[in-house]
Amino acid sequence: MFKKRYFFILFIFSSFFLIQDADALVISPARFNVTIEPGASQNLIIKIKNDEAQKVDLNLKVLGAKQDEYGRPLFFSGIEKAEEWVKPKTNKITVGASQEKNAEFLIEIPKQIIPGSHYLGLAVEQIQTENSNQVGLSGRLVALLTLRITGNITEDANFVKWTGRNFTWNKEWPFVLELKNQGNIEVALTGETAIKNWRGKEIFRQPVFLGNSLLAGAIRFNSGKVKIGDKIKWPGLYQTEMRIIYGQSEKRISKVFYIWYFPKWSAAAFFVTMFIILRRMIREIRRKRKFGN
Amino acid sequence: MKVLKPIYFLLALFLSFYPLCSRGEMSAGDYYIYADSVNTGGVISGGDYGVRGTFNESPIGFTTSTSYETRGGYQPMELGMKVSASSLSLGTLSATAIKTASADAIVWSDAGTGYTLSIGGVSGTSIANVSDGIITIGSEEYGLSVSGVDRAFTNDRAIAERLILASSSEPVTNSKTTLTFKASISDTSVGGSYSQAIVLTVSGNF
Structure with a gap:
């Protein structure tokens, strides 16, 4: 019994490794x-x-960071004044095989800097030797650094675009969303779309994943679809409202676009009705021509 | 009464330690502190204000001595990458076939926001970059395609700085992206020798 337990514990421990x-x-x-x-x-x-299995020679660098429209980080040199404020203590470092080493970076913030966030990448880059007639590949690992300078912080995100189709008979209503962070600090985002009838009464709502934090000055793009399923049966004019809660102060913004929805059955009914009306009109015209007034 | 004093003392000591250090939420008349940590933080809200975050987080990073190491802070702790080949050769290019060579970039990250793999730098010389999304036999074109669950595109792309190759919005363990470099030449291509150095950049997402 004891041996069995011992073996089990050994198995659990070895699985971690x-x-x-x-x-x-x-x-x-x-x-x-x-x-x-x-x-x-x-x-x-x-x-x-x-x-x-062998030693690696590494360069240490500080890069400016931005977000693309999907929230993914991109690194540049010379785009952030904060690149001047952070320096590696040494530009090169060698780490032996199966070893660990510390890379130190020193932050020195000048006086008279206005409050707000700055985004940097602390890069550890393999030094590459160029080979002729070949494609050389090397790796660069980047630690993200968000530098928040203390002082008055403004959270201010706004809609750049919130649009969709004006008319549809599909059960999926595509939309395009663009948001801009005009504040001086990054903000977390949560969002949902709410579908309302023409009177403004809410029919249903659907969460929208807006990705990770929106950095100061960045734009976030999102395209998706509102899936109405069987929740809307009748044709008519509907409101598609985007609601967003952002930042630590949980500010709320919303925007609406209107959409005419004609389910397929109503479109078919419309065309059949039009056909009947048209046919009657043609008959009436023919009858009048044949028999006069 | 004297007999009860030590009991009161022990009871007070017990109560002072018991619930607060293990609870995730504290509340009073007009506020609550949710998911508080030892050095304060979490969500604090009241009538006119609300704050979410971690305050006075210290120490962050590594604190070490001869006999211990503390990895402090609430930040994601580890990011790793392995590139399966440090150099690739496309051989002698041909007007009758597309020459290819592949390497794997394997990434793991425990960042809750996931990771992004991109081209951080390109230097050297190459033939004309692909511009129509597909490398065709008999046309002078050079580029790469990516495969793997986190790939960022499905066609052939020109190799350029800050081209995003793969990304995920979740933590990943050994996420493999295969980079396939491709080249083709035309009958009128000028002969020569080309080489390129490419830096693959990986980071967490903000």
Whole structure:
């Protein structure tokens, strides 16, 4: 009994080690959120783990970061004044096979800096040797750094676009959403679409995934479909409202576009009715021509 | 009465430790603190205000001594990448076939917001980049395609800085993206030797 239990415990422990990845470059932590005052300084340490079978030579760099319209990070040199405020203590570092090393970065915020967030990438990049007639590949791992300069913070996100079709007979109503963060700090987003009748009475609502935090100055694009299923049966004019809650202050914004909905049965009924009316009119005209008034 | 004093003391000591250190929510008349942590934080709300976040988080990063290491902070802790090949050769290009070479980029990230893999830098020389979304036999075109569950596109793309190759909005374990480099030449292509250095960048998402 004891042996069985011992074996079981050993099995559980060994399974933790089996999950561990091998043969790679790893950084930790992968993200820093630093709130700092103008004129202050702070050290950051990134731990680099080399699981390769040979040593790696690495460059340490600080890059400016932006978000694309889907919320994915892009890194550039020379786009962020904050790139000047963060420096690696050394530009190059060598990590031996199966070893760990710390890379240090020093943040020094100048005085007289206005409050708000700045976005950077702390890059650990393999130094590549160029080979002729070949495509050389090297890896760069980037830890995200959000630098929040203390002071007055403004959360201000607005609609750039909220549109869709004006007319449809489909049960899926496509929409296009664009949001812009005009504030000076990143904001978390939650959203939902609400479908209302022409009087403004809500029929149903549907959550919309808006992705990760929207950085200051960034635009978020989202295209999707409202699936009405069997919730709307009758033709008519409907309101499609986008409701968004953003930021730590949980501000709410909303926008509406109108859509004429004609289910397929109503479109068919319309065409049949039109056909009957047209046929009657033609008959009436023919009858009048034949027999006069 | 003297006999009861130690009991009161023990009771007070017990009550002072018991619920608050383990609860995820504290509340009073006009506010509540939800999911509070040891050094405060979580969501605080009242009549006219609401704050969500972590305050005074310290220490962040690594604190070490000879006998211990603390990995502090609420940030995602690890990001890793393995590239299966450091160089690829497309061989001698041909006007009658598309030459290909592949490498895998394997990524893991415990960031709750997922990761993004992109081209961080391109240097060197190449033949004309593909511009119509597909590399065709007999046309001078060079580019890459990606495969894997997190791939960012399905056609052939020109190799350019900040081209996003793969992304996920969730934590991933060994997410593999295969990069297939492709090239073709035409009968009128000028002969030469080409080489390129490409930096693959991986990061978490903000």
